Amino acid sequence: MEIVQNISLKAFNTFGIDVRTQYFTEIESVDDIREALSFANKNQLPYLVIGGGSNILFTQNFQGLIIKNNLKSIEVIHEDQNNYYIKSSAGEVWHQLVLYCIENNYAGIENLSLIPGSVGAAPLQNIGAYGVELKDVFYELEAYHIPTQTIEKFDLNDCAFDYRESIFKTKLKNQYIILNITLQLKKNPQFNIEYGAIKEELEKMNCTSLSVKAISQAVINIRSSKLPNPKEIGNAGSFFKNPIINQEQSGQLKKEFPSIPIYPSKANQFKVAAGWLIEQCGWKGFRKADYGCHAKQALVLVNYGTAKGQEIFDLSTAINESVFEKFGIELECEVNIV
Ligand SMILES: Cc1cc2nc3c(=O)[nH]c(=O)nc-3n(C[C@H](O)[C@H](O)[C@H](O)COP(=O)(O)OP(=O)(O)OC[C@H]3O[C@@H](n4cnc5c(N)ncnc54)[C@H](O)[C@@H]3O)c2cc1C
Numbered sequence: 001m002e003i004v005q006n007i008s009l010k011a012f013n014t015f016g017i018d019v020r021t022q023y024f025t026e027i028e029s030v031d032d033i034r035e036a037l038s039f040a041n042k043n044q045l046p047y048l049v050i051g052g053g054s055n056i057l058f059t060q061n062f063q064g065l066i067i068k069n070n071l072k073s074i075e076v077i078h079e080d081q082n083n084y085y086i087k088s089s090a091g092e093v094w095h096q097l098v099l100y101c102i103e104n105n106y107a108g109i110e111n112l113s114l115i116p117g118s119v120g121a122a123p124l125q126n127i128g129a130y131g132v133e134l135k136d137v138f139y140e141l142e143a144y145h146i147p148t149q150t151i152e153k154f155d156l157n158d159c160a161f162d163y164r165e166s167i168f169k170t171k172l173k174n175q176y177i178i179l180n181i182t183l184q185l186k187k188n189p190q191f192n193i194e195y196g197a198i199k200e201e202l203e204k205m206n207c208t209s210l211s212v213k214a215i216s217q218a219v220i221n222i223r224s225s226k227l228p229n230p231k232e233i234g235n236a237g238s239f240f241k242n243p244i245i246n247q248e249q250s251g252q253l254k255k256e257f258p259s260i261p262i263y264p265s266k267a268n269q270f271k272v273a274a275g276w277l278i279e280q281c282g283w284k285g286f287r288k289a290d291y292g293c294h295a296k297q298a299l300v301l302v303n304y305g306t307a308k309g310q311e312i313f314d315l316s317t318a319i320n321e322s323v324f325e326k327f328g329i330e331l332e333c334e335v336n337i338v
Pocket residue numbers: 014048049050051052053054055056069090115116117118119120121122124125126127128129176177178179227228229230235236237238336
């Protein structure tokens with residue numbers, strides 16, 4: 001394992017923010033993790049594990065050790081009458097895992113096609129898209145417990161998954177490095193095409209018989225047409241979560257703003273479309289210097305080239321303030337601010 005000094009992180013975050021890190025290393029085994037953590041401890045350095053850097057906004061140089069997860073392997077570890085159990089190391093690219101499953105007709109993650117980032121970060125925020133969340137296909141994961149240097153298993157209940165949440169972002173924050181996850185995928189697919197424009201896209205594709213491959217392709221087509229490609233315009237997808245409100249707040253907002261998009265979430269809870277709130281405050285398409293709010297997706301903050309992380313963060317604060325002023329709703333960042 002090699003530790004390099006003073007390198008730019010521009011290529012390691014999808015916002016394309018050009019900050020530098022004091023130290024940087026790539027890990028390929030648990031031994032590498034131990035070595036990297038021991039280096040950080042010995043030198044009393046903060047450290048940060050990253051995968052694809054697609055959910056991080058760096059606002060300043062990192063005075064510590066960035067640990068890029070490069071643990072690789074995908075294998076079918078078990079199958080029973082109805083399911084395949086696919087174990088993937090944390091450093092695999094999520095979409096590559098999806099493509100592997102599609103190729104082999106393992107069903108369940110086709111709606112999660114083309115989400116950027118690594119497999120290891122997927123449980124952290126319980127990634128989700130087009131009506132499916134990681135938790136729907138999750139079986140278990142193994143994680144390295146930093147304080148005791150041991151490897152522990154977590155099943156579905158242990159992870160306390162919620163909307164863009166898990167125990168690794170709350171109670172157990174910064175205590176574990178996720179090493180691998182195991183998915184439980186179906187032999188007989190239960191297609192989920194009700195969400196978004198999947199049905200219309202399948203029609204456009206002249207799809208006559210449903211398959212995981214067709215749904216994956218439909219999702220890829222929709223995402224490619226709607227979301228800015230980070231290789232062309234720096235971004236981290238949705239910057240904010242869709243806020244959750246209660247029935248009373250929902251009723252009041254609907255009275256005041258009849259066209260507000262509010263959807264039922266869990267019991268007595270409702271989700272408001274954050275993109276709509278931001279759009280109503282006039283931010284959609286906003287641009288100053290090289291930072292702004294995407295012209296097609298108000299929820300996506302962007303770096304057109306040389307924006308600073310702090311500029312994007314300040315923009316997010318201004319957006320949040322105006323949304324609060326107009327709707328009395330506080331937005332919560334989905335992106336991790338570093
Ligand atoms: C264009 C675009 C579209 C997107 N669309 C979606 C979407 O539809 N749905 C969705 O849910 N998300 C979406 N995202 C967000 C992003 O893809 C996910 O959050 C993804 O899981 C991040 O993976 P990553 O490897 O890049 O994580 P990183 O950005 O590298 O890290 C994110 C956080 O996880 C921690 N972390 C990373 N790896 C580990 C590990 N092995 N162990 C412990 N902690 C770890 C990091 O320290 C950091 O706090 C989108 C992003 C972009 C750029």
